[in-house]
Amino acid sequence: MVNYFEILFYLSIFLLSILSYYFCVKNNKSSSKRKGYKLPPGSMGWPYIGETLQLYSQDPNAFFINRQRRYGEIFKTKILGYPCVMLASPEAARFVLVNQANLFRPTYPKSKENLIGQSALFFHQGDYHNHLRKLVQASLNPESIRNQIPHIEELSITALNSWAGGHVVNTYHEMKKFSFEVGILAIFGRLEVHVKEELKKNYSIVDKGYNCFPTNVPGSPYRKALQARKRLGKILSEIIRERKEKKVLEKGLLSCFLNAKEEKGLLVLNEDQIADNIIGVLFAAQDTTASVLTWILKYLHDNPKLLECVKAEQKVIWQSNEQENHGLTWTQTRKMPITNKVVLETLRMASIISFTFREAVADVEYKGYLIPKGWKVMPLFRNIHHNPEFFPDPQKFDPSRFENALKPNTFMPFGSGVHACPGNELAKQEILVMTHHLVTEFRWEVVGSDSGIQYGPFPVPVGGLAARFWKESTTST
Template identity: 90%
Template sequence: MINYFEILFYIYIFLLSIFSYYFCFKNDKSSSQKKAYKLPPGSMGWPYIGETLQLYSQDPNVFFVNRQRRYGEIFKTKILGYPCVMLASPEAARFVLGNQANLFKPTYPKSKENLIGQSALFFHQGDYHIHLRKLVQASLNPESIRNQIPHVEELAIYALNSWAGGHVVNTYHEMKKYSFEVGILAIFGRLEGHVKDELKKNYSIVDKGYNSFPTNLPGSPYRKALRARKRLGKILSEIITERKEKKLLERKEKKLLEKGLLSCFLNSKDEKGMVVNEDQIADNIIGVLFAAQDTTASVLTWILKYLHDNPKLLESVKAEQKVICKSNEQENHGLTWTQTRNMPITNKVVLETLRLASIISFTFREAVADVEYKGYLIPKGWKVMPLFRNIHHNPEIFPDPQKFDPSRFENAPKPNTFMPFGSGVHACPGNELAKLEILIMTHHLVTKFRWEVVGSGSGIQYGPFPVPVGGLAARFWAGSTTST
């Protein structure tokens, strides 16, 4: 929903566009050389703001699908002041993210970089990116996260118990709390309660501003987010200083060092002996939290809804998980890594949820040189956006795409047709952790709890990730039965 400050921003931009029209017109004339190379079809919208209003004021699916129908699988537009080329085919995704990835660097709008941090993994390529990516992967690879299963289980059970009792909860908001706790665990390991609370409070403000229109007017969500981002930097700096001192003490006493992403950053050196500085560490910690929380919470919320809406499928998932639960009760232990790798029915439910919900609708890249693709010019400096959602919902790839059908994943999808975590060298490095926390939560949800959705549960809202309207209001009770 567009708030008061966003409306003021639109008025401001409209007035600005009137004064800048002559400049824009002149600039368009000077770009005749680019026009000669045949830009993709499409509309650039209003001067400066382009089609931002159309994208932000409606279901983004409508925006993307309507333009694909009108212009084809490659079209141009302008969003947040940036000229963009949008691509909606598996071949184009492979071209941008795989075969010719060197021609497209990872990028985000400047307003979003300001909130995550200039040094974040998402905004770089080359040696710096490779070094950071290795560090993140080292802390989030299967060998590292398998040891976190008991702790993630504890967080899942605690969350579910807090919802039980029949009171109405906002499922998405509660899943965000759970995902945030898992993210904190993966980054810091143990963290004192008051420090965690301060992180959570300021991160929440940044999160709201990140998903708002980037106006820096007094009182706007974006301006509040910029201030909260500075406070986050100070909090993280204090944690880093404390961990450095603790690391020196542990080395002297020959104790086992704290595990987690922060530990990997503090212990790292590249081939030239360079370490990751505090600002870089802070930027990447915030980046990982952003990548981990909203997306995973959205997936979990949709899983709960899809299982609720498909009782027979829910019974199949319950039967699969109860076999595991019974075995663990007899042997008196929790979930194991091997068990999480052997949940075929549940895993297909997760994959189909990732496809149908398509939490990540697209990704940002930027052309580092003029690139020709299928007879069209993608000019240097333009944003390039492979549209994952359009590919996932293409009926030629996935028949009856709006139907929730996990059986379609009994066979692996064709290459570049299913990209829930992105693709190529910049694919999400935390995808294994996300899958693990989803499977753990689903296991305990269906074996130990029952729930009902309040109201129709129909409709989708975007903020920007798609979630059921109202965050899916639901009631939970301890004790699983044969039906919801």
């Protein structure tokens, strides 16, 4: 039997899409004529959905690079219902993130804001953002990071020992567990095991739904993620209330939030604001650091001579610490030149943060093109990092390229401007500590695909790298 209601429903959706597309094009043209500027070149794809399906159905890096080759370093598209302008030059990135940052507010797709929390640091600008950023930086100052190194080292050794024995592990997933533990340490200090497990369980569900297509239907990963996000909010509220009541003196981000004083008319953060920012910091701290560590493992495995150089550098430190019976120190992590260049080249090559989201708060002109108010603007860090003009032979893993000064604004692994990652120093320490123990005490064999990690439509890996690990002393040669 023909379902006339269903046919009418889909016909209405189709007609509304055509009408919205028509008015969108008409408004864009009139705005362009009014300003005397034209829109950037590019394709807006299908009505409403734009080029979302193309982005989700292929390697996102290829999606952006192909369009840059076709249209140039500034082009338009439409993703998840939003008209976007993509920028693939250092000058354009600096224009948006630094020079004219006041004209572009930080923004993410609404589906992602809903999962993290709309009060999170990286969705805001102005006084509220500055207030939050100071609190985050206060909890991640050099002295705090120095004090955390022994704990990070303990977590590193525990994680590596759990992988040893020659069984296959998904390194990205395991590195995520490790970076999650470091994130918990930096935020809460000590935390009861059962509370940590509840946080971990619900955060994992949110994490799985974060990069899925945002369909809010029963049983979908995104719907499950929304439900888990509500549970996370309740768990965090209980932790906050308990610490307020007992006046627990733990060092970490939560303590900075709870002890924050009113500043420039900004009230003390409420529980929802604190919860949003804790989850935001966990997102920022976990996936990116785990990705870098996984790529380092792969690149070192694929470059045996480089691995030997890193091992030699780290062995000197390890042997000294064994003799003097103490762990890594802050000073030692600052004296790892070869390892540090490997980290920098990994950040360039993998470009974990492939792009960032901004939204024009007014009509903006850039190089003769109009960026209309309300359009999303995305500086493409990966495209810049892989431009042969700035990095010769960009597909080659070559840490020596960091022995020379780089052209300004061509290397932005942690973003740029007032919204650059405030936790980058902690991430670097975490990476250096884990790498130190990885190369001095363990051997590993990559058994996964040569292509390594596969990326989803947004800058977070969805796959992993399969590998076997052995303790150095028990590995046959």
